[in-house]
Amino acid sequence: MIEFKGVSKRYGEVVALEDVDLVIDKGEVVVLIGPSGSGKSTLLRCVNALETPDTGTVTFDNRVVQRTDGDVSELRAQVGMVFQHFHLFPHLTALGNVMLAPRLARERDEAHARALLERVGVADKADVYPDTLSGGQKQRVAIARALAMRPKAMLFDEPTSALDPEMVGEVLAVMRQLAGEGMTMLVATHEMGFAREVAHRVVFMDGGRLVEIAPPDEIFSNPQRKRTQAFLSKVL
Amino acid sequence: MGREFATRVGLTVLFLAALTAAFARSPYEFDFSPIWAFRVRFVKGFLCTIGATALAYVVGLALGVLVAIARLSKNIFIRHIGDFYVEVVRGTPFIVQVAIAWWGIASQIEGVESRFIVGTLALGVFAAAYMGEILRAGIESVERGQFEAAVSLGLDRRQTLQYVVFPQAIKRMIPPMTGELIALTKESSLLFTIGVVEMMSVAKDMKAKDLATLEALIFVAVLYLVITIPLSLLARRLERKLGEGRRSGVDLL
Numbered sequence: 001m002i003e004f005k006g007v008s009k010r011y012g013e014v015v016a017l018e019d020v021d022l023v024i025d026k027g028e029v030v031v032l033i034g035p036s037g038s039g040k041s042t043l044l045r046c047v048n049a050l051e052t053p054d055t056g057t058v059t060f061d062n063r064v065v066q067r068t069d070g071d072v073s074e075l076r077a078q079v080g081m082v083f084q085h086f087h088l089f090p091h092l093t094a095l096g097n098v099m100l101a102p103r104l105a106r107e108r109d110e111a112h113a114r115a116l117l118e119r120v121g122v123a124d125k126a127d128v129y130p131d132t133l134s135g136g137q138k139q140r141v142a143i144a145r146a147l148a149m150r151p152k153a154m155l156f157d158e159p160t161s162a163l164d165p166e167m168v169g170e171v172l173a174v175m176r177q178l179a180g181e182g183m184t185m186l187v188a189t190h191e192m193g194f195a196r197e198v199a200h201r202v203v204f205m206d207g208g209r210l211v212e213i214a215p216p217d218e219i220f221s222n223p224q225r226k227r228t229q230a231f232l233s234k235v236l
Numbered sequence: 237m238g239r240e241f242a243t244r245v246g247l248t249v250l251f252l253a254a255l256t257a258a259f260a261r262s263p264y265e266f267d268f269s270p271i272w273a274f275r276v277r278f279v280k281g282f283l284c285t286i287g288a289t290a291l292a293y294v295v296g297l298a299l300g301v302l303v304a305i306a307r308l309s310k311n312i313f314i315r316h317i318g319d320f321y322v323e324v325v326r327g328t329p330f331i332v333q334v335a336i337a338w339w340g341i342a343s344q345i346e347g348v349e350s351r352f353i354v355g356t357l358a359l360g361v362f363a364a365a366y367m368g369e370i371l372r373a374g375i376e377s378v379e380r381g382q383f384e385a386a387v388s389l390g391l392d393r394r395q396t397l398q399y400v401v402f403p404q405a406i407k408r409m410i411p412p413m414t415g416e417l418i419a420l421t422k423e424s425s426l427l428f429t430i431g432v433v434e435m436m437s438v439a440k441d442m443k444a445k446d447l448a449t450l451e452a453l454i455f456v457a458v459l460y461l462v463i464t465i466p467l468s469l470l471a472r473r474l475e476r477k478l479g480e481g482r483r484s485g486v487d488l489l
Contacts, residue, residue, distance in 0.1 A: 050387070090404065104395050148389070
């Protein structure tokens with residue numbers, strides 16, 4: 001469903017991605033772990049063309065992702081994105097946030113939007129503005145918003161890193177539920193528990209490279225690479 | 237608002253009483269009666285000031301949008317034109333600009349005879365530099381994440397600007413844009429230098445005839461306040477209503 005082929009990206013001297021090859025199948029949950037600045041975010045952002053690789057190609061659903069593509073908006077609508085800092089629209093209510101994209105695509109469906117808020121457990125907050133929501137509630141509304149266009153895949157860019165510890169669980173629960181329903185997911189996170197429990201495969205990244213790719217039980221109990229071992233010994 | 241307004245009025249009266257008491261001790265003998273003879277001209281001047289300010293504000297807004305677009309352009313050439321405009325207009329006094337507009341430019345063009353129109357246009361060109369900056373800053377104040385969240389949902393560029401960026405930016409622009417209207421009201425007094433018959437020019441005529449100079453100036457000052465104080469109150473109300481500029485936790489005094 002998502003395929004990276006020889007993808008590299010630099011910001012000046014800094015290497016963000018170095019010759020990345022990765023295939024994510026339909027219904028698969030792939031979790032990216034690694035230190036800050038290892039390229040996890042950049043990798044995610046290449047899928048919906050928020051970033052453009054310097055070399056290599058990203059394909060989504062058999063279609064090459066290109067920012068210059070006239071239909072890039074259509075492609076982006078098929079990929080839900082959840083950000084570390086939520087980025088809810090402050091001038092719209094929770095429901096308004098969820099409904100904006102469908103409304104503009106002339107697929108206005110309030111029942112669907114309300115059902116999504118119900119699904120992430122914030123149905124009672126439909127008519128309030130984001131500034132009155134807690135961090136966990138904001139992120140769950142953001143997930144509902146990302147699901148509003150019925151995406152084929154979801155990208156999560158450190159979705160719990162900006163949350164107070166007691167709110168991490170409620171967001172992970174929603175993500176776990178999504179994974180259980182067979183959603184294709186690419187998740188950058190520092191939540192090793194989530195990776196261990198939900199991921200089909202875990203990718204350890206460092207310096208823009210995919211250092212090690214393995215099912216969670218293998219990578220956590222028996223990491224092969226020295227750098228993976230060093231990283232895991234620090235975070236586990 | 238009621239109680240605050242009453243307090244404000246009370247304080248103003250007290251302050252004026254103190255001022256009057258101070259003047260009463262001076263040897264200057266106040267006589268406001270000559271102003272009455274100029275009443276028609278003062279009314280005309282008052283309307284002229286309001287008209288020039290309002291028209292210049294509209295011109296400034298229209299040009300200001302262009303300035304903001306230029307300053308936000310990806311094209312470095314267009315951006316430089318915007319930068320240049322803002323730097324030149326903000327870096328020179330309006331009194332010089334309006335003089336150049338009238339004696340330097342308008343006088344060269346056949347058929348241009350209205351001092352009011354030339355002066356108002358000059359004021360609009362002047363205002364555009366400041367308003368363009370307010371508009372640009374408002375748009376730039378919307379964080380990048382808002383843009384990214386919108387396009388990630390499949391919104392195109394126009395939809396992103398229309399439904400996500402502008403609604404947030406406009407909210408932040410309203411208070412400074414009201415401030416600009418106040419500034420423009422006062423700036424319009426300089427139109428008297430090219431012979432536009434606005435409020436200030438009437439006071440100047442009285443001075444020329446050696447009639448109640450100080451009284452006329454005080455009267456004009458009050459007339460300006462009649463325009464600016466309601467605007468200032470409106471700005472404060474809008475600011476409060478929009479929830480921006482909330483009182484910070486710091487007391488400076």
